[in-house]
Amino acid sequence: MDPAELPPDERRKKAKEICFDLLAVRARTKDELRQALKRKGFDEETSETLIGKLDEAGLVNDAEFAELWVRSRHANQGLARNALLAELKRKGVDGEIAVQAAGEVDREAEEERARELVRKRMRSLGNVDEQAAIRRLLGFLARKGYPQGLAYTVIREELREFGAEAAMLDDAIPD
Structure with a gap:
């Protein structure tokens, strides 16, 4: 009706x-x-x-929503600040509120979460050659909203930790 x-x-x-x-x-x-x-x-x-x-009545509060959304999506989905901002804007959250909420995820937290994601993803890559692994990992982190420089650094360091050469990324990014 x-x-x-x-x-x-x-x-x-x-x-x-x-x-x-x-x-x-x-x-x-x-x-x-x-x-x-x-x-x-x-x-x-x-x-x-x-x-x-x-x-x-306090039943709808965009600032509280944004704060909870950022915490949840960063922890559970591994989304970076850029992706979180985009999601909040799509949900109609005011730009200033979105920026403030996404600011809760600092560079250090973003880097640590990227490392966790890369470690987890590397286990499922199996016997993929290094070039393909790097390409897949970069794409994976890009889809989660991680900045390219951070992604290169994390992948290079995690591949070395994993025992791979990661020499391809040495020239790609300044230290």
Whole structure:
């Protein structure tokens, strides 16, 4: 049924149910809720009024969402700051809030997580030649949002630790 055909009280109640159902699954940004209500056919006034009330009640907070998202996605998915920023922006988080949240992942934490990812991935590479391993590892870290210089350094050091030559990367990056 089209929400516009519902009486105002029913329309607000239905919109509230949709938002609560979404929030029961995981935290959401205001923009995610706004888009969900729009897809369901709710008018802007109903959506904005409800989202304002949810914000006032502390049920929707983009800054808290961004903080939790960064922590979770960095720890569980191994995403770097750049990838985290892109995800937060896609979720409708304000640019300043996104930058502040992603700033929690400092260079040291990013490098350590990249090392963990490379070590784990190297175990699954098996008998792949060094050039192919480097190419695959660089692509892997790039897809996770790691800067190229950091990726080269980490891969070179981890390959040496693993016992490979990694000579190909010596000329590629300044120390």
